[in-house]
Amino acid sequence: MEDILRIGPREIRSRLFVGTGKYADFPTMKQAIEASAAEIVTVAVRRLDPKATGEKSLLHWLPEEVTLLPNTAGCFTADEAVRTCRLARELGMSDMVKLEVIGDPRTLFPDTEALLAAAKVLVAEGFTVLPYTTDDPVVAKKLEDAGCAAVMPLGAPIGSGLGLQNAVNLQILLESVKVPVIVDAGVGTASDAAIAMELGCDGVLLNTAIAAAREPSRMAEAMRLAVAAGRAAYLAGRMPKKLHASASSPTAGLVG
Amino acid sequence: MRVTVNGEARDVPEGATVATLLAAMGATGGRVAVERNREIVPRAEHGTARLAEGDQIEVVQFVGGG
Numbered sequence: 001m002e003d004i005l006r007i008g009p010r011e012i013r014s015r016l017f018v019g020t021g022k023y024a025d026f027p028t029m030k031q032a033i034e035a036s037a038a039e040i041v042t043v044a045v046r047r048l049d050p051k052a053t054g055e056k057s058l059l060h061w062l063p064e065e066v067t068l069l070p071n072t073a074g075c076f077t078a079d080e081a082v083r084t085c086r087l088a089r090e091l092g093m094s095d096m097v098k099l100e101v102i103g104d105p106r107t108l109f110p111d112t113e114a115l116l117a118a119a120k121v122l123v124a125e126g127f128t129v130l131p132y133t134t135d136d137p138v139v140a141k142k143l144e145d146a147g148c149a150a151v152m153p154l155g156a157p158i159g160s161g162l163g164l165q166n167a168v169n170l171q172i173l174l175e176s177v178k179v180p181v182i183v184d185a186g187v188g189t190a191s192d193a194a195i196a197m198e199l200g201c202d203g204v205l206l207n208t209a210i211a212a213a214r215e216p217s218r219m220a221e222a223m224r225l226a227v228a229a230g231r232a233a234y235l236a237g238r239m240p241k242k243l244h245a246s247a248s249s250p251t252a253g254l255v256g
Numbered sequence: 257m258r259v260t261v262n263g264e265a266r267d268v269p270e271g272a273t274v275a276t277l278l279a280a281m282g283a284t285g286g287r288v289a290v291e292r293n294r295e296i297v298p299r300a301e302h303g304t305a306r307l308a309e310g311d312q313i314e315v316v317q318f319v320g321g322g
Contacts, residue, residue: 019322029320044321047262047314050282058320059287073321086296087316090289158322207322
């Protein structure tokens with residue numbers, strides 16, 4: 001049976017979401033996105049660079065079949081984030097946005113109060129809102145109650161590659177909301193992505209882990225496999241942990 | 257007539273529309289979105305939306321991001 005992730009009105013088959021930032025060049029990015037098999041790809045909204053046309057434009061290099069998920073990275077107020085989302089909708093003709101309202105430039109941690117305020121405005125305007133948030137289950141529930149289509153808690157600071165720093169909080173968060181939970185930020189390598197999926201997260205969004213790998217397209221493939229493996233392990237249901245050994249081979253019929 | 261485009265002052269002819277401005281900026285080929293005085297100017301209105309003295313214009317595009 002097909003394992004489909006539903007976010008708002010969308011049906012998504014790949015649970016790995018990838019970013020388009022920090023690549024050495026566009027061809028490397030394109031290869032990595034293709035190797036990731038991601039359907040949802042994040043992009044940023046910035047003032048026009050008139051020189052960035054044709055082969056110098058990001059859109060030229062994105063596979064046609066991907067769905068763009070514009071972010072509001074760099075926005076420090078709800079107002080800036082809302083304006084950026086409106087521009088993104090006009091640019092992309094899609095109402096799905098990755099909402100970020102940053103509260104601190106050093107850690108890039110979200111300002112969850114402003115995030116919630118922006119989410120309410122955007123939901124009322126018909127956006128499908130995917131907020132980048134902390135791993136605080138109470139905030140996640142408030143975002144769900146505000147009408148967000150998913151919540152995207154950080155595993156560790158953006159671009160840190162530290163892996164999931166608070167798996168317990170993520171587990172409580174998973175129990176606290178019904179909307180999809182996508183770990184966004186902090187994943188450094190394949191096992192981090194697999195752990196997120198094994199915990200029961202619905203997807204993983206990452207950028208730097210692929211872009212900053214020595215071979216980005218190979219890491220993209222590793223992430224695709226890790227997300228699929230972690231998801232399968234979650235669905236299969238892991239065995240209970242036991243303190244002591246339990247022999248796998250029969251104890252009867254031993255020679256001698 | 258003077259307007260501000262992406263934070264920089266710019267002179268545009270009287271009667272200029274958003275489309276006139278975009279053409280002057282060389283933004284005819286790519287996908288852009290326009291905000292005037294904090295309100296979106298829908299693509300369908302670029303040809304008819306006339307600029308006014310002092311307008312604050314933002315012209316944006318998609319770039320790589322996470």
